[in-house]
Amino acid sequence: MAAPGERASTAEPGGSPEVPFDSPGRSDSSGGARVRALDAVRGLAVCGILLVNIPQITQMRNGPEPGVYVPAEHWLQLLVQQRFFPVFSFLFGLSFAIFLDGAARRASLPRVVLLRRMAALGVLGALHQFLQPGEALLPYAIVGIVVLLPASWLPRVLVLLAGVLGTVAAVSLTHGGTSLLPGLFLLGLATARYGVHNRFDRPNATVALVFVLSLAAAAPLLYWQSGDIVRNSYSHGAVAAGLLLASAYVTGLLLLLRTRVGPAVSALLEPLGRMALTNYLTATLLVVALAPVLGLPHSLRFGPALALAAGIIGVQVLWSRWWLRRFRYGPFEWLWRCVTWWSPVSPRGTG
Structure with a gap:
């Protein structure tokens, strides 16, 4: 699952509407600075989504079953499943707004540019479905066209209200998944419209408060879910x-980035986030190629699966750092940008 942020690459994000799958450019045409914390958040989501995707791609099994207790699977269900998909979805809406603002300064019909961007993402997602049925790119593109494009004409207060109501409805009436997309997309869009993301890189007591409240509210629900992981995980x-x-993970990371270890954490996660689309797709290729060697398909070998995830993430951190020292965009981010603007874009320049 940047995919799809910052006041920067407004005119052209690197990933999905610049979110879960890509990161915006360095700065927009008005000279805004890059919100580097969003790249780190996106990088964290890349790591989490990989942990979710490996069992799905390899068909290890869809979830816990009665009478079969696998500790690693239990903790993945509790701490990872449905925890990072919301992060990507929120970022997608946020990046959409950033991209639209930038596109409005570059093009006379910015929403046509965004429509082309979404269509390209949908095509890529349709192809990716052959390797990973149920992947995120295609539904992101569809909901982006159906929900985000029309919502971009609405006042921000209505976008915020629709986002809250849509998310509450999805939680109350469904078991999550793609039903969460409209509400979370709109919440991300509203966050950008109110400029909240521009304060992520600065000390902010609100972030600490949201972290504490999110963790406090999640704790009893997690305790309840762990009591019967099989039944309660689908509720x-x-x-x-x-x-x-998901809220606690994001705000916790934002707080961690302001500590002494922040630069080290940022050095690991930012490159992953800036090349989120490329890393998302290449991770699928690596899993498809290596999982049979490790005996993962149709198994309960979660230990080797976690080791595979760690290995892929390690390689992608090194690869992303190497690539971004030479180019501004990842390979798929660059290709997506070229299709978005329907013209060649220099991989090293500001195009």
Whole structure:
């Protein structure tokens, strides 16, 4: 699952509408600075989504089953499943707004540019479905066209209200998944419209407060879910726990980035986030190629699966750092940008 942020690459994000799958450019045409914390958040989401995707791609099994207790699977269900998909979805809406603002300064019909961008993402997602059925790119593109494009004409207060109501409805009436997309997309869009993301790189007591409240609210739900992981993981409470823990992960990371270890954490996660689309797609290729060697398909070998995830993430950190020292965009980010603007874009320049 940047995919799809910052006041920067407004005119052209690197990933999905610049979010879960890509990161915006350095700065927009008005000279805004890059919100580097968003790249780190996106990088964290890349790591989490990989942990979710490996069992799905390899068909290890869809979830816990009665009478079969696998500790690693238990903790993945509790701490990872439905925890990072909301992060990507929120970032997608946020990046959409950033991209639209930049496109409005570059093009006379910015929403046509965004429509082309979404269509390209949908094509890429349709192809990716052959390797990973149920992947995120295609539904992101569809909901982006159906929900985000029309919502871009609405006042920000209505976008915020629709986002809140849509998210609450999804939690109350469904078991999560793609039903969360409209509400989370709109919440991300509203966040950008209110300029909240521009304060992520600065000390902010609100971030600490949201972290504490999210963790406090998630704790009892997680305790309840762990009591019967098989039944409770497919419930409204588990969906709510996922959203709260996703909020805690994001705000916790933002706080961590301001500590002494922040630069080291940022050095690991930012490159992953800036090349999120490329890393998302290449991770699938690596899993498809290596999983049979490790005997993962149709197995319960979660230890080797976690080792595979760690290995892929390590390689992608090194690869992303190497690539970004030479180019501004990742390979798929560059290709996506060229299609978005329907013209060649220099991989090294500001195009």
